[in-house]
Amino acid sequence: MNLNERIPNNVNLAEDKKLQRALEKWLPNYLDWWREMGPDGFQNKDVYLRTAISVEPDGWANFDFVKMPDYRWGIFLKPAQPGATIGFGDNYGRPAYQEVPGEFRNSLRRIIVTQGDTEPASVEQQRELGKTCPSLYDLRNLFQVNVEEGRHLWAMVYLLQRYFGRDGRDEADALLERRSGNPDKPRILEAFNQPCDDWLNFFCFTMFTDRDGKYQLSALAESGFEPLARTCQFMLTEEAHHMFVGDTGINRIVKRTAQLMKDGDVRQLGGIPLDIIQKHVNFWFSYSLDLFGGEISSNSADFFAAGLKGRYKEQELYTDHIAADQTFTMTLVDDGKLSSREVPLRNALNEVLRGEYVKDCEKGLARWNKTLADAGISDRIRLPNTRFHRHVGEYAGHYFDIDGNPITAEEFERRKAQWLPTLEDREYVRSLMHPVVEPGKIANWIAPPAAGVKGKPFEFEYVRL
Numbered sequence: 001m002n003l004n005e006r007i008p009n010n011v012n013l014a015e016d017k018k019l020q021r022a023l024e025k026w027l028p029n030y031l032d033w034w035r036e037m038g039p040d041g042f043q044n045k046d047v048y049l050r051t052a053i054s055v056e057p058d059g060w061a062n063f064d065f066v067k068m069p070d071y072r073w074g075i076f077l078k079p080a081q082p083g084a085t086i087g088f089g090d091n092y093g094r095p096a097y098q099e100v101p102g103e104f105r106n107s108l109r110r111i112i113v114t115q116g117d118t119e120p121a122s123v124e125q126q127r128e129l130g131k132t133c134p135s136l137y138d139l140r141n142l143f144q145v146n147v148e149e150g151r152h153l154w155a156m157v158y159l160l161q162r163y164f165g166r167d168g169r170d171e172a173d174a175l176l177e178r179r180s181g182n183p184d185k186p187r188i189l190e191a192f193n194q195p196c197d198d199w200l201n202f203f204c205f206t207m208f209t210d211r212d213g214k215y216q217l218s219a220l221a222e223s224g225f226e227p228l229a230r231t232c233q234f235m236l237t238e239e240a241h242h243m244f245v246g247d248t249g250i251n252r253i254v255k256r257t258a259q260l261m262k263d264g265d266v267r268q269l270g271g272i273p274l275d276i277i278q279k280h281v282n283f284w285f286s287y288s289l290d291l292f293g294g295e296i297s298s299n300s301a302d303f304f305a306a307g308l309k310g311r312y313k314e315q316e317l318y319t320d321h322i323a324a325d326q327t328f329t330m331t332l333v334d335d336g337k338l339s340s341r342e343v344p345l346r347n348a349l350n351e352v353l354r355g356e357y358v359k360d361c362e363k364g365l366a367r368w369n370k371t372l373a374d375a376g377i378s379d380r381i382r383l384p385n386t387r388f389h390r391h392v393g394e395y396a397g398h399y400f401d402i403d404g405n406p407i408t409a410e411e412f413e414r415r416k417a418q419w420l421p422t423l424e425d426r427e428y429v430r431s432l433m434h435p436v437v438e439p440g441k442i443a444n445w446i447a448p449p450a451a452g453v454k455g456k457p458f459e460f461e462y463v464r465l
């Protein structure tokens with residue numbers, strides 16, 4: 001691991017002068033982007049952050065006070081496995097690709113650019129959040145997520161510049177030019193153009209949208225294109241913390257809400273009522289489901305056949321890695337009615353991955369509902385049906401209620417305010433967002449965390465303002 005170079009890396013950058021020059025040219029543009037679009041108002045503050053210093057599963061992270069622009073963004077890949085082979089698809093068992101296979105160059109570049117685009121997009125979406133942090137602990141977690149998303153951009157830019165020549169360099173530049181929510185040059189995926197301007201949205205985003213990232217990265221971590229697999233394997237270790245922030249963040253809101261419910265009217269007491277939490281869950285869950293792509297997808301079949309994108313835990317969970325003659329039964333809309341259809345499994349892999357994601361989300365919901373049960377509250381939070389409020393795939397353009405029953409557009413319009421955050425809900429949540437920056441203090445609408453960071457207490461001064 002070369003930590004002292006301008007770009008810390010474990011890919012022997014010093015030996016590839018051309019690539020090193022290209023990345024060193026990109027670095028100042030990245031820093032300009034970070035200063036312009038990264039957390040507003042905190043660039044010169046000391047933040048207690050973890051930085052990657054090795055790729056070993058234990059002890060890869062070093063915790064210390066750092067100013068965010070001085071964060072050591074770097075290129076870290078899991079070490080190569082000697083004799084690695086392609087783990088699935090038509091080329092199962094052949095040597096893994098060390099260079100991009102020609103016939104898949106365009107689709108592979110698209111996969112990497114689409115993944116890469118989400119990383120800076122989320123930093124842009126969260127840019128203003130620091131100003132309304134509920135505690136220094138939460139402020140620090142926000143910044144940790146932000147710098148690591150910046151590093152994930154580096155990870156994808158490395159792949160583009162190292163393996164895709166000139167087009168890769170152009171794509172790397174374009175990643176710094178698009179802007180979340182900008183009508184003229186928006187980010188690629190819709191969920192990454194949605195505003196994330198309050199902390200309930202932030203926790204939902206890290207719970208549901210970062211978790212989509214986990215499943216996409218897991219599928220790519222199986223890739224027969226080895227540099228991509230090794231890149232994603234290391235990104236996943238960082239990603240786990242982002243989902244922890246979201247999952248525990250909502251759990252802490254639920255806990256506080258449950259306390260306030262026993263004391264009286266949650267709104268009057270300045271908390272976030274459960275129905276508003278539920279509507280945000282409905283919103284972010286449904287948008288995040290769209291990120292997996294269409295239920296029936298020839299792309300997913302092609303990527304699997306080529307050995308580029310596998311299933312979640314392909315090696316651990318499956319024995320048949322060819323999956324050529326299996327089928328998958330799914331519910332589709334036929335003439336306005338639901339009907340089931342058998343689809344070749346390889347064409348259903350987006351849906352298979354989405355199913356794994358839903359199971360993982362349910363575990364989070366079970367933790368929040370345990371918090372409610374422990375507090376003696378009988379209400380529960382639930383996930384909407386996966387057909388509800390979809391904008392991509394088989395259910396897009398159709399209307400469903402929260403249980404997935406088909407309804408008319410008029411009925412959806414009439415009941416929408418029951419299911420999705422209204423302008424008034426959003427304004428109410430925003431009205432609660434006032435910064436709490438005294439060490440050990442916490443905003444009224446959220447409970448403190450069960451533990452601090454890296455053995456430090458909650459009262460620790462995680463950000464020196």
Ligand SMILES: [Fe+2]
Pocket residue numbers: 119148149152213239
């Ligand atoms: Fe990321």
Ligand SMILES: [Fe+2]
Pocket residue numbers: 149210213239242
């Ligand atoms: Fe993330």
